[in-house]
Each structure stands twice: as structure tokens, then as C-alpha cells.
Amino acid sequence: MNTEDRTVHLNMELSxxxxxxxxxxxxxxxxVGRAYPAENQKKIRLAVVxxxxxxxxxxxxxPNCVVTAVTDLYPGRRKALQxxxxxxxxxxxxxxxxxxxKDIDAVAIFSGAPDHARHTKLCMERGWHVVSAVPxxxxxxEAAMLQEVKEKTGLKYMMAESSYYRQECIFARNxxxxxxxxxxFSFEAEYYHDVRDNTTPGTLGFNPDGSRSWRWGFPxxxxxxxxxxxxxxxxxxxxxxxxxxxxxxxxPDIRRHPYRRENAYxxxxxxxxxxxxxxxxxxxxxxxxxxxVPYGExxxxxxxxxxxxxAVGGVHGxxxxxxxxGAKPVAVPDYWKSDMLPEPMRHASGHGGSAVFISAEFxxxxxxxxxxxxxxxxxxxxxxxxxxxxxxxxKGGEQLTVPQxxxxx
Numbered sequence: 001m002n003t004e005d006r007t008v009h010l011n012m013e014l015s016x017x018x019x020x021x022x023x024x025x026x027x028x029x030x031x032v033g034r035a036y037p038a039e040n041q042k043k044i045r046l047a048v049v050x051x052x053x054x055x056x057x058x059x060x061x062x063p064n065c066v067v068t069a070v071t072d073l074y075p076g077r078r079k080a081l082q083x084x085x086x087x088x089x090x091x092x093x094x095x096x097x098x099x100x101x102k103d104i105d106a107v108a109i110f111s112g113a114p115d116h117a118r119h120t121k122l123c124m125e126r127g128w129h130v131v132s133a134v135p136x137x138x139x140x141x142e143a144a145m146l147q148e149v150k151e152k153t154g155l156k157y158m159m160a161e162s163s164y165y166r167q168e169c170i171f172a173r174n175x176x177x178x179x180x181x182x183x184x185f186s187f188e189a190e191y192y193h194d195v196r197d198n199t200t201p202g203t204l205g206f207n208p209d210g211s212r213s214w215r216w217g218f219p220x221x222x223x224x225x226x227x228x229x230x231x232x233x234x235x236x237x238x239x240x241x242x243x244x245x246x247x248x249x250x251x252p253d254i255r256r257h258p259y260r261r262e263n264a265y266x267x268x269x270x271x272x273x274x275x276x277x278x279x280x281x282x283x284x285x286x287x288x289x290x291x292x293v294p295y296g297e298x299x300x301x302x303x304x305x306x307x308x309x310x311a312v313g314g315v316h317g318x319x320x321x322x323x324x325x326g327a328k329p330v331a332v333p334d335y336w337k338s339d340m341l342p343e344p345m346r347h348a349s350g351h352g353g354s355a356v357f358i359s360a361e362f363x364x365x366x367x368x369x370x371x372x373x374x375x376x377x378x379x380x381x382x383x384x385x386x387x388x389x390x391x392x393x394x395k396g397g398e399q400l401t402v403p404q405x406x407x408x409x
Contacts, residue, residue, distance in 0.1 A: 058349060070085060117146055238381050271289040
């Protein structure tokens with residue numbers, strides 16, 4: 001089976017017209033995160049910052065990558081990183097690593113969200129490429145700073161957005177590129193993550209030393225990328241306007257919850273819901289709920305010829321509803337089983353199979369000397385609308401314009 005046939009086979013049973021369109025478009029449309037280790041012997045020396053989420057990725061499985069340094073502020077997390085990546089170069093902080101380390105080409109930043117932009121700047125000014133956990137930044141000033149340092153240094157930047165590489169999102173992206181939706185005119189994207197019980201040490205609300213973590217009271221819309229990855233990650237559209245409302249509880253018990261009353265962000269909301277408009281005149285509803293019965297990340301894509309409903313656990317599987325054909329279950333492929341990944345990385349992984357794709361794509365981009373698929377501009381397109389949405393919710397839902405960050409020249 002050649003590459004183009006494999007692309008069509010992995011995609012789905014599209015209409016004959018859409019399938020022909022995909023085959024003609026070629027492998028570039030269907031293959032995501034393709035690796036070429038046999039054709040390129042370059043080795044990327046990677047440092048990993050942050051031993052929580054940062055210890056869940058698969059850099060060390062890529063044939064063209066070796067982890068040469070790890071760092072975390074907490075000893076237990078440093079040990080976890082050292083064991084995970086079999087790395088003996090251990091630093092007590094990123095700042096110490098920046099000062100002393102010499103055998104690094106790129107850095108994977110998985111520190112707390114409020115530190116991402118600052119840590120990215122520090123590493124890129126040191127001459128290192130960066131892959132950063134989400135969100136890319138938490139303010140418009142930080143977004144502008146990231147653009148400035150990226151364009152000044154010319155180094156590669158990638159945001160490790162999991163929704164972009166969930167198997168259902170790869171499926172939707174391929175369906176869109178093949179014309180399977182017709183006009184994809186509306187999106188519904190959501191991220192539901194209950195935090196109400198994270199009020200005791202040992203939960204996500206706390207650091208290993210017992211202090212409150214950055215997650216304590218973090219504004220939901222400042223963490224929009226799991227939702228917007230399903231939007232800009234499928235069509236590359238940009239959000240231009242947003243109106244957002246917030247909910248901070250109605251009963252006295254909820255309103256007195258310490259997450260709401262005692263946070264460093266002066267954030268009064270547990271849940272936020274935004275209506276957004278894209279530069280193509282399309283609609284997008286985004287829910288970011290942190291006080292709810294959760295089921296994680298999910299999306300629905302509405303086209304004038306077909307609609308794709310992402311699975312809801314325990315309720316229904318993935319469904320495609322095509323004009324004239326009705327709604328039918330659809331089997332989303334396990335893309336990680338294909339040669340879209342180096343052979344050692346063809347296995348299930350965290351966040352809907354995305355962790356191996358994120359790991360592979362960053363290394364692939366560096367060895368091939370190209371920008372990653374989720375480059376800085378795609379990253380800001382997934383991050384900045386949420387920053388503006390939070391501002392809108394503080395203003396009672398006022399519709400606000402979303403600034404655009406585009407590559408200069």
C-alpha cells in the first residue's frame with residue numbers, strides 16, 4: 001500500500017468525491033508527525049524542565065533525540081525525570097541550567113503556566129529551541145514578547161497542545177482537508193475539568209512542598225488551548241471577536257469556596273462560556289468549566305455537508321452525520337499505529353494518544369530544519385482568544401476584538 005492509499009485508508013470511509021480529493025492532495029494532508037530517522041542521522045540534545053507533566057512524554061524514544069539534562073525545583077520530581085529519561089545531568093533550577101549547561105540544543109518547558117513565557121524567553125535567548133506546555137502565555141504583553149523573541153532569535157518554538165494530536169482531531173483535520181464537511185461553519189469545543197476537591201495537599205491544587213500551586217483559582221479561559229486546538233488545529237482559522245460570560249456560583253457555599261475567594265489572579269469564576277467569531281465568518285462556542293461533573297476535552301464540527309460528533313464517554317461513540325445519509329458511527333483509526341511515527345513510538349500514550357505525536361513532531365521539525373506544525377503563531381492563535389475572553393467575562397460579556405499575531409515580513 002503506497003503512502004497516498006494509506007492516507008485514505010487511515011482517514012475514514014469518506015464520500016467518493018472527498019476520498020479522491022484526499023488522494024490527489026497527497027500524503028502531506030494525511031500524514032501528521034511523520035518521522036524520517038533512516039534519512040537523517042542528526043541527534044537533538046534535549047533538556048526537560050518540570051518533573052510533573054514533563055515526565056509523561058516520549059522524547060527519549062525518538063531515534064534522533066537524546067535527553068541530556070533535566071531540572072525541577074523539587075527533588076522528588078528531579079529524581080522522576082532522571083529515572084524516566086535515564087539522564088545524569090540534573091540541575092536544581094532552570095536558571096542554574098541556563099548558566100551551566102552546554103550540551104543542549106532544545107528545551108521542553110513544563111513548568112507552571114504563569115512561567116511559560118518567561119522561561120521560553122530565557123531559553124531562546126540562551127540559544128535553545130523550545131517546546132512549551134500550554135498555554136503559551138497568560139497576557140497580551142507576554143504574547144507580544146514571545147513574538148519578539150522568536151523573530152529576533154529565529155529559533156523554533158512549539159506548543160505541546162494535546163487536542164491537536166488527539167486521534168479524533170487528526171481525523172477531523174483530514175476530513176476537512178479532503179472537503180468532507182463542505183463548508184465547516186461552526187465549532188463547539190469544550191474542556192471540563194473539575195477542581196472543587198483540589199483543596200488538600202497531594203492534589204493538583206498544591207505543590208510537593210504543600211504550598212498552593214499555580215492551578216489554584218487559575219482563570220478557566222486562560223487555559224483555552226485544549227478547546228481551541230479543535231478549531232484552529234483543524235482549519236487554521238483565527239478568532240477575531242469574542243464575548244464571554246462567567247459563573248462563580250450562586251449558593252453561599254460555592255461562592256465561599258477558597259478557589260474562588262483566595263486566588264492570586266482575582267478570578268471570580270469557576271466556569272466560563274464564550275461565543276467566538278473567526279476570520280472566515282464562522283461561529284465557535286467554547287466552554288471552559290472547572291466546577292462540574294467532567295469528561296475532559298471534546299468537540300463537534302458542523303458543516304453544510306457533514307457534521308462530526310466526537311465521542312462522549314459512556315453515551316455515544318464518534319458519529320458522522322452526512323447529508324442524505326444520516327448519522328452513523330465511525331471508527332477513528334489509531335493513527336499512532338501507522339508510520340506517521342518512528343517505530344519505537346508507535347504505541348498508545350496520554351491525552352488521547354497525543355503524547356507520542358507531540359514528542360515526535362518537535363524532534364522531527366528540528367532534524368528537518370522546519371517550523372513545527374504548532375508553531376508560535378498557531379500557538380498564540382489557540383491561546384490569545386482565551387485571554388481576551390476572560391477580560392470579556394469580567395466586563396459582563398462585552399464583545400471584544402482579539403488581537404492577531406502574525407509573522408512579520
